[in-house]
Amino acid sequence: MHEMGIASSILEGVATEMRRRPGCRPLKVGVRIGEMAGIDPESLRFAFDALILDTELQGLGLDVEYRPPRARCRECAREFDVHNFELLCPGCASQNAECISGDELEFAYLEVEDHEPCAAGRKSPE
Amino acid sequence: MNRVPLEGKVLNENARVAAELRERFRQHQVFVLNIISSPGSGKTTLLERTLESWPQTQRVAVLTGDIQTENDADRLKRYGFPVKQITTGGTCHLDARMIEKHISEWDLERLDLLIIENVGNLVCPSSYDLGEAAKIVLLSVTEGEDKPLKYPSIFFKSELLVLTKTDLLPYVPFDVPAAVTNARRVHPAMEIVRVSCLTGNGMREWLTWLEHRKGAFLTELAQSVAEVG
Ligand SMILES: Nc1nc2c(ncn2[C@@H]2O[C@H](COP(=O)(O)OP(=O)(O)OP(=O)(O)O)[C@@H](O)[C@H]2O)c(=O)[nH]1
Ligand SMILES: [Mg+2]
Ligand SMILES: [Zn+2]
Numbered sequence: 088m089h090e091m092g093i094a095s096s097i098l099e100g101v102a103t104e105m106r107r108r109p110g111c112r113p114l115k116v117g118v119r120i121g122e123m124a125g126i127d128p129e130s131l132r133f134a135f136d137a138l139i140l141d142t143e144l145q146g147l148g149l150d151v152e153y154r155p156p157r158a159r160c161r162e163c164a165r166e167f168d169v170h171n172f173e174l175l176c177p178g179c180a181s182q183n184a185e186c187i188s189g190d191e192l193e194f195a196y197l198e199v200e201d202h203e204p205c206a207a208g209r210k211s212p213e
Numbered sequence: 214m215n216r217v218p219l220e221g222k223v224l225n226e227n228a229r230v231a232a233e234l235r236e237r238f239r240q241h242q243v244f245v246l247n248i249i250s251s252p253g254s255g256k257t258t259l260l261e262r263t264l265e266s267w268p269q270t271q272r273v274a275v276l277t278g279d280i281q282t283e284n285d286a287d288r289l290k291r292y293g294f295p296v297k298q299i300t301t302g303g304t305c306h307l308d309a310r311m312i313e314k315h316i317s318e319w320d321l322e323r324l325d326l327l328i329i330e331n332v333g334n335l336v337c338p339s340s341y342d343l344g345e346a347a348k349i350v351l352l353s354v355t356e357g358e359d360k361p362l363k364y365p366s367i368f369f370k371s372e373l374l375v376l377t378k379t380d381l382l383p384y385v386p387f388d389v390p391a392a393v394t395n396a397r398r399v400h401p402a403m404e405i406v407r408v409s410c411l412t413g414n415g416m417r418e419w420l421t422w423l424e425h426r427k428g429a430f431l432t433e434l435a436q437s438v439a440e441v442g
Contacts, residue, residue, distance in 0.1 A: 089305055089337035096223050104219060114214065118223060125339040125366030156369075172365070172398040186400075190370060192340065194219035201215035 093126060093192070094134035098144065104197055115148030115198040121156060123189035128153050148198075156189025227341055230309035234344030239434055241321035244427040245329065247343050249367055250351035251360075252333030255377040257285045258410045259351065259419070260330060264292035266420065272323060276315055277330040278307040285330065295319060306337040309344060326427060335360070339367040346430050349373040354381050358392035361399050368399040373406065373422060380409040 101116050120126050128151045135149045156169040158176075165178035166187065174184045222228045238245050248256050260275060267273065274295040277285040286298030297315050299307060307329065316327070329345065331338040339348075350371040352360055355378060361368040368374065374396050376389065389407070396403050406422055408415035 089340060092304075093223060093340070096225070096227075100219065100221070100223065100225065104217075116219070123366045123369040125336050125364075172362075174401060186369075190339075190366065192223045194221055194223060196216050197219050198214055198216050 090126060090130040091134040091138070094131055094138050097135065097149070097194075098138060100194055101144070101147070101197060105199075108199060112200040113144065113147055113197055114200060115150055117150040117152065117195035117197070119152045119154060119191055119193045119195050121154050121189045121191040123156055124192045125190075126192065150195075152195060154189075154191070157187050158184040159187050160184045224340065224342075227309050230313055231342035231344040234309055234313060235346075237321060238327070238344060238346070241324070242431065242434060243321050243324045243327050244430045245327045245343070245345040245347075246423075246426075247329045247331060247338075247345035247348045248351065249331045249335070249338045249348060249371065250333065250353075250377075251335045251356060254333070254351040254353040254356065255410060256330045256333070256351055257288055259375065259377065259408065260289055260328060261292070262410045262413070262416060263328075263420065263423075264289065264294055266416065267292075267294075269293055272325040273328065274316075274319060274324055274326075275328045275330065276307075276312065278311070278332045280305070280332060301332060305332055305334050306341050307331050307343060308341045312343050335364040335367055339370055347372045347426060349375060351375045351377050352392065352396075353378040354387040354389075355385055358388045358395060361392070361395040365399045368396055368403065371400070371403070372426070373404045375419060376405065376407040378409060378411075379407045379414060380411045 097116060097118060101113055105111060105113055120128065131151065132149055139145050139147055157166055158169050158174055159166050160176035160178060160181055161183040162181040163176065163179040165176055167177050175182055176184055250256055257277065275289050276297050276299055277289060278299045278301060279285055280301050280303060283298045286296050289296045299311050299315050312329065329343060348371045350367050352374060354376065376392065393405055396405060404422065406415055406418040408419050
């Protein structure tokens with residue numbers, strides 16, 4: 088339900104970045120979302136596409152890296168992905184691990200059309 | 214084509230306001246709790262029983278969020294503590310701006326505890342930081358023991374699970390050990406109390422948890438002040 092708010096927040100981030108790159112066109116935005124962030128990637132994509140429909144951003148791609156939680160073993164310090172809530176260390180088989188991430192909701196990258204103004208835009212002040 | 218790294222959180226604006234709020238709460242030593250559950254799990258009832266048990270000298274305030282109506286605030290105002298309703302007008306969660314706006318008339322220096330009852334919803338509120346010191350989740354025994362696995366996000370982020378309406382256990386097929394196992398699969402360190410607001414069973418455990426957690430917040434605050442100063 089709140090994916091609409093998340094989608095518009097992603098678009099705000101894109102808009103902010105594009106103000107630094109006048110004359111450029113954004114092609115795709117990449118985000119990292121933890122499985123524990125409570126966000127459904129499909130609903131997010133739906134909301135995102137609905138918001139950019141008939142705007143100058145129509146066609147902008149959304150690349151979601153949907154990541155499982157990460158844990159760190161308290162015995163051997165190894166870090167590993169957690170699947171199906173199984174906190175079993177693949178290194179030493181200990182079950183004594185702590186979660187270190189899983190609810191992230193972050194920007195990763197932006198792909199922009201590569202031509203002269205873009206490269207210049209990177210250096211130009213706000 | 215040109216790929217440029219983008220940094221920062223997606224809910225940047227909310228994260229910024231929440232960080233400001235958290236800093237203010239720390240400065241004024243206000244312990245803030247964010248209570249989340251599906252609609253009707255018993256958030257307001259638990260708060261009623263809680264406020265009822267406290268003397269007027271307790272320096273507590275409550276913010277209660279709903280999509281519509283002032284009903285919950287009206288229920289909670291009876292106990293004589295400051296209470297404000299936040300009606301979101303359709304939004305399925307509270308965000309940090311709403312908190313900032315609704316506490317603006319309160320003198321934080323005169324508070325020790327701020328309890329926020331979030332909008333009834335097991336999904337959306339978990340994404341919005343309100344500047345709280347701790348999130349807790351309520352699950353009533355009529356909702357099914359599989360909820361921690363179906364809605365892992367909020368169980369992942371909550372320090373305490375309050376299993377509510379335990380007086381109904383004789384009438385519903387709810388497997389308490391399975392609920393506990395499921396909650397701890399998602400969040401191994403989760404603390405769990407079982408409460409019936411009807412009989413009062415478990416209220417003492419809940420109030421003890423609250424007191425301890427608030428104490429831990431103040432201790433941590435004192436340590437960080439000592440380190441800086
Ligand atoms: N049997 C029983 N009923 C309870 C208990 N706690 C709450 N209820 C009932 O459950 C219903 C919902 O309780 P509320 O406290 O309004 O729930 P809520 O989580 O605040 O609901 P929303 O704010 O609308 O999401 C009410 O009819 C309460 O009387 C309990 O411990 N036992
Ligand atoms: Mg309520
Ligand atoms: Zn290990």
